[in-house]
Every structure is written in C-alpha cells, then in structure tokens.
Amino acid sequence: MLSALQTTGTVIGDALGVAALCAVVRWVVGQLSRASHTTGVATGDPQLAAALDEAVRGHHTRSVAAAVVTTDAPPRFCYIDADADTSFEIGSLSKALTGLLVADRLPALDLAEDTPLSALDPECEGALGTITVQQLATHTSGLPKLPRSPLVFGQSLAFTAFGTNPYAGSTIRGLRRAAARAARRATPGRFDYSNLGAAALGQAIAHADNRTYADSLATHILGPLQMTRTTVNPPRGGVHAGWTRDGRQTWPWRLGGYAPAGGVVSTITDMARLAQSVLGRTAPGQMALQERHRTSEQSGIGLFWMLKTVDGQHIHWHNGETGGYSSYLGVNIDRGRAVVVLASVADSARQQQIADALIRTSQND
Numbered sequence: 001m002l003s004a005l006q007t008t009g010t011v012i013g014d015a016l017g018v019a020a021l022c023a024v025v026r027w028v029v030g031q032l033s034r035a036s037h038t039t040g041v042a043t044g045d046p047q048l049a050a051a052l053d054e055a056v057r058g059h060h061t062r063s064v065a066a067a068v069v070t071t072d073a074p075p076r077f078c079y080i081d082a083d084a085d086t087s088f089e090i091g092s093l094s095k096a097l098t099g100l101l102v103a104d105r106l107p108a109l110d111l112a113e114d115t116p117l118s119a120l121d122p123e124c125e126g127a128l129g130t131i132t133v134q135q136l137a138t139h140t141s142g143l144p145k146l147p148r149s150p151l152v153f154g155q156s157l158a159f160t161a162f163g164t165n166p167y168a169g170s171t172i173r174g175l176r177r178a179a180a181r182a183a184r185r186a187t188p189g190r191f192d193y194s195n196l197g198a199a200a201l202g203q204a205i206a207h208a209d210n211r212t213y214a215d216s217l218a219t220h221i222l223g224p225l226q227m228t229r230t231t232v233n234p235p236r237g238g239v240h241a242g243w244t245r246d247g248r249q250t251w252p253w254r255l256g257g258y259a260p261a262g263g264v265v266s267t268i269t270d271m272a273r274l275a276q277s278v279l280g281r282t283a284p285g286q287m288a289l290q291e292r293h294r295t296s297e298q299s300g301i302g303l304f305w306m307l308k309t310v311d312g313q314h315i316h317w318h319n320g321e322t323g324g325y326s327s328y329l330g331v332n333i334d335r336g337r338a339v340v341v342l343a344s345v346a347d348s349a350r351q352q353q354i355a356d357a358l359i360r361t362s363q364n365d
Contacts (some may be wrong), residue, residue: 007340015298018093018124022263023100023174024223025214028260031052031085033358035185037091037316039056039061039062039080040080040081040128041053041082042056042064042078042079042080042081043079044076044077044078044079045068045076045078046077047360047361048068048076048078048236048358048362049078049079049120050076050361051078051304051357051358051360051361052064052066052078052080052354052357052358053144053340054357055130055293055354055357055358056080056354058127058248058340059347060087060243060245060247060345060347061080061343061345061348062080062081062242062243062343062344062345063079063080063081063082063086063088063343063344064076064079064080064081064082064341064342064343064344064354065077065079065082065084065086065088065267065268065325065342066079066081066268066341066342066343066354066355066358066360067081067268067271067272067275067339067340068337068338068339068359068362069272069275069276069279069337069338069340070163070279070336070337070338070357070362071279071280071337071338073114075272075275075276076362077268077272078358080199082268082342082344084156084237084267084268085100085229085267085269086267086268086342087229087234087238087239087240087265087266087267087270088117088239088265088267088327088342088343088344089164089239089242089252089253089262089264089267089320089322089324089325089327089341090264090265090266090271090325090327091262091319091320091321091322091326091348092144092262092319092320092322092323092329093264093318093319093320093322093327093328094259094260094261094262094263094264094317094328095198095260095261095262095304095318095320096304096305096318096329097217097222097274098198098201098202098205098260098262098304099137099223099282099285099288099302099303099305100222100283100285100288100303101205101216101217101221101284101285101286102137102201102202102205102285102304103285103286103288104208104220104221104284104285105205105208105216105220105285106133106205106263109208109227110211111133111208112133113133113134113292113303114132114133114134115132115184116129116130116131117130117131117134117136117200117201117204118130118258119130119185119206119208120133120204120207120208121203121204121207123167123198123207124176124179124180124200124204125180125321125342126179126180126183126184127180127183127184127186128157128179128183128200130178130228131143131183131186131188133201134292134293134303135188135197135286135289136142136194136197136198136201137186137198137201137292137302137303138292138301138302138303139169139191139193139194139195139197139198139301140188140189140190140191140192140293141183141186141188141194142183142186142187142188142189142190142192143179143182143183143186143194143196143197143200143213144182144192144194144196145193145194145196146195146196147178147179147182148182149190149198152166155167155168157238159250159294159323159338160298161323163244163248163250163251163323164251164254165251165253165254165323165356166253166323167253167254167255167258168254168256168257169256169258170255170256170257170258171201171211172257173254173257173283173331175196175200175258176200176203176256177202178196179196179197179199179200182196182274186364187262188241189295190192191295191301192210192364195258195261195262195348196258198260198261198304199255199257199258199259199261200258200262202259202261203257203260206260209362212243213232213259213260214231214232214233214259217232217264218232220284221252221283221285221286222270222286225273225274225284225300226271226273227266227270227271227274229266229267229270229272230264230265230266230267230269230270231265231266232259232263232265233255233256233259233263233265234254234265236240236251236252237253238265239265240252240326240344241324242322242324242325242345242346243313243321243324243344243345243346244324244345244346245345245350249324250322250323250324250346251323251324252324252335253323253324257305263289268340268342269340270361271327271329271342272340272343274329275329275331275338275339276338277335278311278316278337278338279331279333279337280335283301284329287303288302288304288305289302289305289307289316289333290302291307298310300317304318305317305318306318313332314332314333314334315330315331316330316331316332316333317329317330317331317334319344319348319352320348320352321346321347321348322346323346324345324346325342325344325346325350326343326345326346326347326348326350327340327341327342327343327348327351328340328341328351328352328354328355330352330355330359337359337363339355339358339359339362340355341354341355
C-alpha cells in the first residue's frame with residue numbers, strides 16, 4: 001500500500017513538474033509573441049476609432065470590435081483587426097442571454113421564480129432539486145463557482161500549461177452530477193458567483209422547454225432579436241484561437257453542458273442588436289433586468305443581469321472572459337445609451353475601460 005501511494009505521489013509530482021515547465025515555456029513564448037506583435041490601427045466611426053486607439057495604447061491587443069448604441073441614432077462601430085461579422089467568444093456575458101431566456105420562458109411554462117429546480121428537470125434530485133430558479137439566477141444558491149474535484153483541478157492545470165479547453169468533454173449529465181454533489185454542502189442566501197449554478201439553471205429551463213439550450217435560446221431570444229450570427233458551442237473552426245493578456249495563444253472553448261454560463265459566440269453586429277432591444281425595453285425576457293437581490297449599497301442583480309449605480313446613473317451590465325477572449329456590455333436605459341466591447345484577448349477589465357472611454361467620447365460629440 002505504501003509503495004502504491006509513493007508511486008502515485010511520484011506520478012503526480014512528475015505531472016505537476018511537467019505542467020509547470022510547460023507553463024513557463026508558454027509564458028516565455030507569449031512574452032516574445034506579445035513583444036513582436038504590432039497592434040492594428042482602429043477603423044470605423046472616426047471619433048470612436050480615435051478613442052479606441054488611445055485606449056489600447058500600451059496594452060496587449062489583437063482583435064477588437066466595439067459599438068456605442070443610442071435610442072436616437074444608428075449604432076456606431078469601431079474595430080481593430082476585425083469587422084462587423086468577426087466572431088468572438090463572449091464568455092460569461094452569455095449569462096445575460098440566459099437570464100432573458102429564463103424570464104421569457106417562466107410565464108410561458110406556467111412556472112415562477114420561486115419554483116424549485118426539480119419542477120423544471122426531474123433529474124435534478126435531492127438538495128439540488130430544492131434550489132429555486134431565483135436563487136440560481138441571482139447567484140445566491142450556495143453553489144460554488146465550479147465543482148471542487150480532481151478532474152476540474154486537472155483541466156485547469158492543463159489550461160495553464162498548454163492553453164487547452166478546461167471544459168472539454170463536459171456533458172449535461174456530468175453537470176447535474178457535479179451540481180448535485182455541491183448542493184449537499186450548499187447554504188443558499190449569500191451572493192456567491194457560480195458558473196455551476198448558472199449552467200444548471202440554463203440546462204433545466206431548456207429541459208422544461210423540451211429543447212436543447214442552444215435551440216431554446218435560438219428560438220426564443222436570438223431569433224426574435226435577429227441575432228443571426230450568434231451560436232452556442234460552435235463546431236471546430238467556428239471561432240479562431242484567442243490570446244491571454246500576457247501573449248499566450250489559447251484554444252477556443254466549447255463549454256458543452258456549461259454552455260448557458262459562457263458558451264455563446266457572437267458578433268458586434270448581433271450584440272448591438274441586443275443592446276438596442278434592451279434600451280427600447282422590447283427584448284424577450286426584459287424583466288430579467290429588474291433587480292431581485294441587493295449585493296452591496298451600490299450594486300444588485302436581476303436574473304443574471306448585474307446592476308450598479310455610478311454617479312447617480314443606473315447601469316445594467318455583464319462582462320465575460322474565456323481563455324482567450326473577453327467582453328463587456330453596459331446599458332443605461334434611462335439615458336438611452338449602451339456600449340459593447342468584444343476582444344480576442346482575455347482581459348475583461350480592460351474591455352470595461354475601453355467601454356468607458358468610448359462612452360465618454362460619444363457623450364462629447
């Protein structure tokens with residue numbers, strides 16, 4: 001027994017050593033790639049393009065597509081090494097779409113926000129089945145961000161070392177099992193951001209709708225909004241490899257069972273359409289934006305939509321980040337103004353800073 005444990009420990013140690021070495025090599029290669037890369041010049045709307053050039057100066061930038069949307073004029077776009085139809089992984093910004101889907105489907109299916117998950121999907125049993133729709137959609141279910149397991153640890157390690165997809169091979173059944181295990185230890189009530197919970201709810205609402213998540217989203221949200229180039233878990237080649245902020249290239253992410261939490265791929269044209277519909281209060285599931293839970297004095301959450309108050313202005317927003325992409329959407333319904341930024345570098349904080357710069361520029365025109 002002792003010999004077996006020693007052998008296992010040696011194997012794990014060797015694997016960690018190889019992973020660490022690969023991570024260092026990838027970091028060095030990334031630094032060289034970043035140093036040799038020349039950021040393209042922004043195109044599109046002249047004022048926004050100038051602001052975008054200024055905002056990315058000195059930062060690792062590959063492809064960027066951005067839009068400022070208002071209720072009184074056509075959307076304005078700007079780009080760096082991208083165009084209106086360039087596809088980007090939007091990461092957790094997918095949750096905003098999932099929130100719209102939940103809000104749209106609940107009344108259609110004669111369900112409510114206090115409905116337990118088991119009523120949507122009977123295969124969600126035990127403690128998981130008792131968690132409500134609203135608890136999952138407001139990140140107050142008590143479920144962790146991701147399952148705590150050796151598999152998840154190994155996949156995360158492989159991503160760090162090799163840039164691979166940490167969600168590879170995930171299934172709806174595996175998602176349910178992981179969520180059920182986590183639910184046994186969950187204490188609902190406190191805000192704790194959970195990809196696991198978001199994915200479980202998205203798959204359950206699709207199950208109640210007798211569709212896959214992709215089909216349900218396309219039928220009830222993407223179709224009505226004419227988001228014709230937006231897809232879920234696109235096939236290989238549907239999106240190019242992205243980049244980390246320190247210059248390492250990463251594989252595209254296909255999230256499988258976790259798609260409702262971050263598996264959407266979209267374009268700036270489609271995301272501008274989403275922003276227009278939300279500004280006009282015409283989006284399917286618009287009630288998702290209404291605050292359900294206060295997370296701090298200046299912020300709250302609807303059905304996956306984040307809310308914050310800045311200088312007295314109420315902003316609905318969400319961001320997203322995958323291994324090689326990041327995104328930001330901010331909507332000020334009272335002012336009739338929204339901004340979207342999509343980028344092929346994993347740095348969501350940078351995209352929010354770009355969004356702020358573009359909004360300031362548009363307000364000064």
